Each structure stands twice: as structure tokens, then as C-alpha cells.
Amino acid sequence: MIKKRLNPNMDHYEVEAESELLPFLLRVLDNKSRNSVKSILTRGQVFVNNNNTTKHNFLLKEGDIVAIQKNKAAKAASFINMGILYEDEEIIVIEKGTGLLSIASEKEKSLTAYNQLMDYVKKINPKNRVFIVHRLDQDTSGVMLFAKTEKAKYQLQNNWKSIVKERTYIALVEGVLSQPKGIIKSWLKENKAFKMYSSSKQDDGKLAITHYEVIKNNNEFSLLSVELETGRKNQIRAHMEDIGHPIVGDKRYGSQVNPIGRLGLHANVLAFRHPVTKEFLRFESKVPKVFYKKIQT
Template structure:
């Protein structure tokens, strides 16, 4: 019995999608309706909400996304994906290599030895595993529970290593916006402290106690109602 030649990784990847080339400018919903005339608008909106429509390899959920000639639209054939909806986590960007999310205040990035609960990591793992394959996300960095902001996760170990090994070259500046109680005395200043990380719990000292030196520059943006925005 003659064996069929094994498909290459590129051939297997192409087989997972229905591919369409964009020939003229139009919005994404109109393009999908033209390519899938038997599908209702409800069905097309469902494809977008389930995050199975890609434009130039990036998941796109915006129904009026402007397409231009030369772009490529792909529809994943993977089944079982559901709309991602979580009040503490929002996906703001996703492609074949990374997922960028906006983490809300109150959600842990990852579990600690002392705390076992739902985290950004476990929620995203459940999301990528809905494809029915052994997918998972890989931790690149963390945000404190009480800090909201953008977090990046990798979809494979190579991407994770690349980002981690070059993180300080990629992220050279970190900026935070905070509301603090009381009226700031100064419009701007610099705070120097030493930070000690004890299993993701960071303590701060005004004196050098062997921790990492931290230099924070702050600027007061606004003062009102007994609070300050810095």
C-alpha cells in the first residue's frame, strides 16, 4: 500500500483556513457577505465574535474594518471557539505568536504557592485550548494584582524566550497613571527606594537593605476633591 507523503507544517497550517484575497476596497462585513452569500449577517457576526476571522494573519472582530487591495482574509476551520468575554480581562491584540490583554485591577497575573485561584494565565489557557488542540500560553511578564494595564503572553516557547531574553531592550520605559489620596505637595519629584521581591510580594524600603534600587519620577497631573492624579 502506497503511503501518502506527509504534509509540511506550512501545508498543514494552510489547510486550517479558508483563504480569500482582497481585490478592491470595502469593509470586512461586506467582503464576508460577498464571499459567503448563503450566510446570514447573524452568522457572519458570529464568526467575528468567535475570533476565527483573520486579516493579514491578525484576528479581527471589527465588522467595519477597512480592507484594501492586496490584503488577505482567512477564516479558521477550527471548531468550538466561543466569544471571549471576561469582566477582568480583555483581549486587545492577537496573532499567531502573541496575545496582548488588558488586565483589570483585582486579577492576579499567575498563581502563587500561597494563592490558588483564577488568574489571567488560567483564563487565557482555557481560551486557547477551546480549539481542541494542545495549545497553551506562556508567561512573559507579570503585573501586580492591584495594577491594571497591558500584559503580553506568548503562544510558543521560542517566542517566550525571545521576549524574555530581550525584555529590557524591548521595554525601556514603564509609565503608570495613579489616583492617590490627598493633595500632592509638589508638581513633580523623584522617589528613590529599594525593592525586595519575596515570592511576588514586593516590599519597599527608603534605605539600602540589599534590595534592588528603584527610581520613580512622578508628575502631578491634577488635584481635586481630596485626591491627586499622578
């Protein structure tokens, strides 16, 4: 088999003898496990003579050119209100849409990011699993990370603060902030209605620290870049209410208006050290256009 260099984003191989596609891929990708190769095929990263195929038994003929996309983002998987940004043997990074639950709730058991990913990995191998390592609120969109092995799960859960190097959100909030940047610090507690609230008393709750900076504003709204130093439940939402600038559309935390038809919070950047390989990875999800429209002057 001759490896050809055509499209720099793909590896190309010329078929020298008739073969089914999966056995061919296992030979040319001999540094990868069988499950990894099957995953590449199932995700739609394989092309034969420029035609995409996911069939394991697709018959290759002598002279055919097999192209394999280098990126690990899933192409063929069909998801509702989410997509895969990156996947390897240990982790999956997704882009979650607003309105989609991270995991099941009393009201919704099946249509969640977790269940969709579980169905997806089990199609590749029934023994495969995914594990929750952090969550996004249902109405928050953006980048979210899952583990695929228990080893990766424990590494991420037990070393989250040292592994995660950047966790930035974009928030559309009500009003104009008096300071262009600042730090909000409090101890967060949960009341009987499961709403988080701040205590100024030291150690009266879980310490929460939020850094913010104004990107742009008009007379009604401000667009903020928000970075978490800690990752508490509803931390940004509670802290924005604390300073009198609740997130647009967040009625639970003090918002009076919802001109964008959704919560004005988006997980923009997640950067971290891979829990197994230690490689530095950074993922960014585009800020919804409707956020920018509301701060146009």
C-alpha cells in the same frame, strides 16, 4: 474568489462555489497558517452576509459575501474580568480588571488571567500554550502581555528592558505632592511578610527607579502619570509610600482611605517592539472614570 472593498476595516470575498467556511478561509488566507486561520474564526472575526459565525463547517453558497475583520482583537471569546486587546501567532495582549490574579495563588488556583487564556488557546488547538512574561498585582488593572511561544517568551524575558519602550501607569494617591514631577530611586528588598521596602544604601536590594508627574489634584488626592524605568515587585506602591503619598486603597503600603472601592493603580500604556517581527506596538487602556471623579475640584 473576488476580493471586494466595502468596509475599510474588513476584507470582503465573494464566494464563487459552494464550500464549507474553514476550507474557504484557508484558500483566501493562504499566507496564514491553519492555526492562525482557525484562531481568526474562533475569535469571531468572520462574517457571512453581515452575520457573525464561528462554525468551521458553515456552508457557503455561491454569491455569499465573507467579511474578515482586520483587527486581531478577540471578539467571541468569553472571559471573566478581562479582555483581549491584540493577538497574533506569538503574543497576546490583554486588558485585566482589578481583582483578577495574573497567575494562581494559594487562595485562588483557577480564576486567573493565565488560566483563562490557557483555556482559550487550547480551544483553538490543544497543543497551544501561553507563557507569563510579566505580572500585574491582583488589584491593579490595565494592559498585560503574554507570550504564545517559547521563542517569544525568551525574547521578552531576556530582552525586556530593550524591547519595552513605554510602560506607564496612572496612580491615584493621597494628598498633594510638593513637586509636580520627580524621580524616586531606591534599592527594594522584601521582608518576612513579603512586603517590599526601600533601602537608601547602594546595592542593598534591587535598584528601582520610578518617574512621576502630577496630572491633576485637589485638596485630598493627586492623579499621577507614573513611568517605570525598572520593573520591580510592588515598585510603585512602595515608592508612593516612601514619599508619603500612598496609593488610594493600598492599606498594605500605608493608605488610610479607600473611597473608590479598589486600588488606585492602573496600567495605562504598554509599548514595545514585537519579540519576533520587531514591529512597534502600543496599547492603551482607558483610565477608570472613578479615578477622575476623586480629583474633581
